[in-house]
Amino acid sequence: MMNFLVFCCVVLPFVVGATLYCVQSNSLRTTLVPVTVLVMAMAAVGLGAGGPFHMEARHFLGLPLDGLFTLLDFVLLFYILVLGWNLRSRLVMGMTALQMIGLMYLKGVLAGHDPLITGFAPDGLSLIMVIIISVVGGLITIYGLGYMDIHEEHQHLRTSRQPRFFAIILCFLGAMNGLVLCNNMSWMFFFWEVTTLCSFFLISHDNTEEARKNAFRALWMNVLGGLAFVSAMLFIQKTLGTLSMEIVLQKMTALDIKSTAMLLPFAFLCLAAFTKSAQVPFESWLCGAMVAPTPVSALLHSATMVKAGTYLLLRMAPAFADTTMSTIVALFGAFTFVGTCMLAVSQSNAKKILAYSTIANLGLIITCVGINTAASMVAATMIIVYHSVSKGLLFMCVGSIEQRIGSRDIEDMRGLYNVMPRTATITAIGIFTMLLPPFGMLIGKWMAIEAIARATQAMTPILFFIALGSAFTVFFWARWAGILISSANLHEYPTSGLQRPTVLFALRTLCGVALLFSFLSPMVLKDFIGPSVAGVYARLNLRAEGFIPGAGFTGVEEYSWIYLLFIVLALGAWLAWRVTRRVPEKAHSLPYFSGLAVKQGNEIGFRGPMNVFEPARVSNYYLPQYFGEEKITRAVDVISTAFLIVLVGGLL
Template sequence: MLDTLVFGSVVFPLLAALAVYFVRGDAARNIIVPVSVAITAAAAVGLAGLGSFSYSPQAILGISLNGLITVLDFALLGFIFLIALRMGNLLIMGLTALQVLGLVYLDFFLADHGAQITGFYADSLSLTMVLIISIVGGLICFYGLGYMKEHEEHLHLAKSRQPRFFFFMLLFLGAMNGLVLANNLSWMYFFWEVTTLCSFMLIGHDGTDEAKTNATRALWMNMAGGVAFVAALMFLQKSTGTLSVQDILAKSAAPGMKTAALLLPMAFLCFAGFTKAAQVPFQSWLCGAMVAPTPVSALLHSSTMVKAGVYLVIRMAPAYQGTMLSAAVAIFGAFTFIAASALAVGQSNGKKVLAYSTIANLGLIIACAGINTSAAIAAAVMLIIFHAISKGLLFLCVGAIEQKIGSRDIEAMRGLFKVMPRTAVITVIGIVTMMLPPFGMLLAKWMALESAATATAAMPPLVIMLALGSALTVLFWARWAGVMLGSTMPGENPPAEHQPFSVRLPLLLLAGGAVGLSLLSPFVYSMLVAPATALYAKATAYTVTMGVFENNAGVFAVYPLFLLLGVGFMYALRAAKKVGPEAASLPYMGGSQKVVDGKIGFNGPMNGFVETAAGNYYLEALFGESKLSKSINVIAIVLLAVMLGGVL
């Protein structure tokens, strides 16, 4: 049973990817993609039902799995080198060559090939990741069926590129599952670089100059992280004699083990995680990924690529717990949180708001990993779960809106309810679950702030950055929600909204999941999150009774808050139903307003008609990319240098 479920999560998506690539035609693709993501999701649920496990497959078709992974490592890097050679990109060629040289030294001069390392190991953390990847990522792939059909119609392609597109989407799912289940760090590295290749291919999918430029940037930044990963493997093999995650974590718990020999490779692994999670100063690759089709943006930002980075930092956190490196990771993550939140404030492009919000929340997760207490790790895992659902939902909503109205600008979404009532409501639900209690994201942020304030080595700058970053997130979410809440005139009925089933179903399921899992957050914590914290501290982070989270610092009453929210919603709904047409009026502009050809305006200079326009302030003079990016990147580079220098 176990080998079948692991096969279904890791290998089967690759076979499905090959099938969707070689079996061409819309009819075949519309069968292969839903069936394959359903099987992958079922395998993930099956693994979660089994609980923690160790699994060491020795061979496939008589071929040693360790030897096969080694061959595939070099083949993958060779393929990337050929891509760089074709592009004439010396930087990527150099970064690839460094990884090849490092692997040669590791595999042929350092590694003990007689040592037995458990290939796959799953605990509550990795199983939670598998569920997110397979279910949320699977829904995103399914959404792509309807989205990509219309996307290619807009591009007027003579020949469909969907077989290639879905090949890399499904391959991505399998690689991510392999990454989070891998106990052998050399296996994890292989899956890590597969995701790097997939992201490059998917970001550059449309083939425009802008897409190619941003795909190239994503490749070289992630390849830089790959170099750090290989360096970490060499140092770990040299200092600990093993690449087993479980053995390394066990050895790090021994007195006197947390020396530079261990902390230096941990710092390299954290650096690799920072690049994959697009932390400052590497944020530009993720913002550039916005040129890709929406399913790519959703997959990279919510459930796969970027979550690999934070997963690695959290997974290895016990090895650097209680050290200066841990404090440096916390400060770096908190700085990314506040910096990316500030950058999001200055954006009116919906996808960029989502991109910077993603980077910010990943920074918050990394800050929790650096705080490194059981409460902080609980907050990190809760953030991973609820961020994946709500952010995946919002990306898919923006994609559907863009295809309907031809814009992803927030201001263009004013009065969207008149055009896309269902999608407008679902988008508001997604925004509300990101910014208001008692939804899961706010519960997790409360946990994060509380853990920062109550940690034994609490640092005031860390708490201040997390608090200010949280305030900025409320600003840009509330502004967007305010635009979306524009409604029809009293008495008007919005039109029926028509969407492909493959688009409508993921939106409904993710919206239901964001609200439903928030209602079930006490059970989510007890079943998935609390067991994951056992690696980091024996003490229980929170006690949960009747939907109330409690520890020595405070309480978060989930169900009483939901009851209050429900009462308020019902009262507002009843009040709205009583509003008649007489309540509507034109904007008041000193008595000079008038209507011309159905347009509302006022008498301007020379008695000319000026149409009114509503808009938000985006404070670009304070929060614009051109204003902040350079200084943010400089500070981030200094923090990275301090982190690495402190270890040395």
Template sequence: MSNLLLLLILLPVAAALVCYFVRSSAVRNLTVVATGAVLTLASVGLLAQGAFEPIAVGSILGISSDFLVTVLDFALLAVIFFYGLKHKSLLIQGFTLAQAVLLAWFEFISLKHEAVPALMGDQLTLVMVLVISVIGSLICIFAIPYMKEHEEHLHLKKSRQPRFFFFLVLFLGAMNGLVLSNNILWMYFFFEVTTLCSFMLIGHDATEIATKNSVRALWMNALGGLAFVIGMMLVYSETGTLNIAAILAAGPQGALMVTGVGFLCLAGFTKAAQVPFQSWLLGAMVAPTPVSALLHSSTMVKAGVFVVLRFAPAYVDTFLSTGVAVCGAFTFLACAALGIGQSNGKKILAYSTVANLGLIICCAGINTPLALTAAIMLILFHAVSKSLLFLCVGTIEQAIGSRDIEDMRGLYAKLPRTALITIIGILTMMLPPFGVLLGKWMAIEASADSNIFIVIMLAMGSAMMVVYLARWAGSMMGSREEGAKSESQALLIRLPLFIICLAAVALSVASPWIYNSLLAPWLGSAPFTVGFGSLESAHGTFVVVPLFLVLGLGLLYAVKAASGYRKTRIMPPYLGGANSSVDGTYVGPMNGDVPFSAGNMYLGELFAEGKLTPICNALAVALIVLMLGGAL
């Protein structure tokens, strides 16, 4: 077992070194593909073996693993501090130096070193490892042809791909290490590795805007690292152990310990880009699309929600738990509203991501078996659908030179395969019986037992998300012209898109059995029973398989009904009797021919980003202060 776990963590490290030092593109491509295949098989093998008790890791290359992690901790902080000096950021320098001082005092003065099993695995861990290793690997494989075209577009004289793939692949190992950690010091180390990786990847293109946004991401996540250290020290001072499994088993143990867990949740908020920290993730959109897909689906932001979920048993039935739920629900509502005013495809996905992460954190705060079920289901299905959509936007952007959804109007006529996969990805985010909506239904059902304000925020946020997702999907619909050229794509572009799209549908169909085999044993008092492909509870029933059967029949009928559309004459839109003799125009002022154009409404007066963001940030800060103050 320990060898399999170390493989999941150390193989990406070794592969990253090969990608960096062996400058052959063929070797690099083979290394990325082979690493992805091995990680996928290893994560499936770990899932098959099931949950396991905490286990110790004696030594790595003859060096004590705990000592190695301590040395690497300080080395990592030194690297981050160096970049703070390089970019003249006092915030990065200050937060990093504070971490180093507190960590040194904790490690060498306060801490009574004891043998702590380093790695553990429950169902939450197994789901996270599967998401990281499978979805993350497909994104890395997609990046091979994508980055080749990306660099050709930038006309680079010297390729930066060795460094790019070094941090991209290393990210997977760091995330696996984080979710498998049973020692808080190990978790902190991997937490900070993800901070460095995201900084390097966001600033990869080395443009002024890329550098600016990478620095902002670094100082915000350095703040999260400082909160993590403070929280870790407070928890240890009360419990006397670094063993996460023991801490969770004991539950809340006094105000000081719960406050420490509150700081750990704050660290998770920064990493998950919760309001008011969302700006670093929005700024990360300047990075190449594989980076955006990785950050949003299976690595950086999922590290944040994992920390909040991991420590949920340590703050159950406390004021902190209610505070976490309210903060998450507020982020869900705020970012759903901010997404309505956006036409940039990547920005829409960014706000949607932050909103859904807020929903997962809200579920962690509600802290009931039903809510925790919703959180894990959302983690799984959101990762699949959101990674698919980011990769689709990147593919579309390289094809048409724009990521604005207005420029994607009628995209099916030009890129039928990519447009269809994108539309399927959007539908899996917002319609029944797909998994994301199943998770939202569970979350709203769980909120009914907590707080009426949380219920209202979740209901309103869900409705707003449907507005901009449906608007985007509708814009791409159109007719395929007879004799149009078929869409051509590189195999390593087409294959990940197809696999992730198929996974989004197949996993949704299998959701009742995923719950029954993976989550029900973990929850103890399971909130659902599975009957004829449906999930049934005291609150209601979510029909899955029967709805898919109806959906399949409806799709077959629609295909048959549209089978003769190629022979149909396409008519111009009817413009209230003012059509002119020229197709696509109408009679306007002075009887002139005015071109017809269609566009979406973005309700800028109500949902302007510049107006809403300061208000949302101020309210979020107040809620976080109240959350931490209440824990005391």
């Protein structure tokens, strides 16, 4: 049974993707994609319900699986090498060649005669990831069906490139599922490189000059990450004599003193994860990735790709617990958090705001990883789950808005509620789920702050960064929410516009998931995230100091306080809403304009000289003179590079 479920999550998307690419039929795609997504989601939930398991997986279709993966590793690297040749990039070619040499040495010399490793051994975290990837990623794929139709109408393509697009997306999802389920690191490496390649293809999908440039940047940065991954594997094989993640973790946590030689591979893994998760100074590839069609950005930012890096770190974290290296990782994450939050303040481009906020939240997750206690692990997992849902939702909203109003600038979204009522409402809900209690993201952030405050190492500077960063977060989210509902009319009576059914379905479902899962967050914490972390700590015989934030509030050692919070706030919001709806139309007045306010059409302004109507123009403060990209990106990059040098160089 497990075999079948794993097959559905990992291999099936590849098979369907290949079929879509070969058949190139529209009707087949519109039926096959939703069916595949549904099967994947069900299989993922099935896997999750079963709990952690072991699967040897020696053979696949009669072939030895380990040999197959080795072969695929080399084929893939060779393909990237050719790609580097076509792109005329010595950098990519050089780094890929180094990876091939490293892998050859690893497979041929170091690990030549080792016993076979258990193929799949997911823990609780992996299963949570599989569910996120399959459900959130699946919904984004369905959204893509409607989105890409309109997208290609705008582009006036002669032949549709959608078969290629959906084939790659499905492979991407399959690779992500494989990545989180694998136990053998060299298999994981294969999936790791597949996600790199898929993201390269997807970012360059529109084939414009800018798309190609940004895709190339994503490629070389992630190939650098791949090189770090190979180096890590080499060192792990050398010092610990195995590539099984389970055994690596057991051996590392059993050590009393972790010598620098033991820690070095984990520093390389951190480097690999930082490239994949687009931490500073590698943030530019993720910001550049927004040239791709929206479903791609939504996928890269929420369920897949960037979460692969945080997954790897979270899984490996116990191996380097209680070391200086761990503290440096936490500081690095906190610095990324505050740096990118500042950068987000200066942006008016909605996708860029979302991109920087993604990087910031990943930084927060990495801070929790670096704190490396059971409590911080719970916080990190919590943020991963809720960030995926809310960020996927927000990206899809921005995509729809852009297709309608032709701009992704938040200044152009003034009064959007009147134009696209449902999408604007969903966007505002998405923003509030990122920002305010009692929604899941904020509970994650709350747990993170408590976890950091209770940890012992270098807590003060980390807290300072987090506190400062979260204030900037409020800055850039609050004004966007205000803009969406901005209007000079008392009540808007919007007519609902046309929206593709698949797009609307995906938006509504994910919005529902975001709200429902926030409400269920006590259950999610108690039944999934808590036990998953506790399970890992129990298996590794680590001291787990769990705690329940705010438990003292209700006096109950449960998470029931969240319900209380939810009920009080929901009741308040509902009452406020009732009063709001009842404000009579005669209460309407024009905004204050020193007594000169005049309304013309839908615009407010005043009569200037010669009786000419002067509309009032308002704009947000973006403070480019303080937080502009050209002002601080360089400083952020330099400081973060210094962190990386300390992290890796300190151990060499």
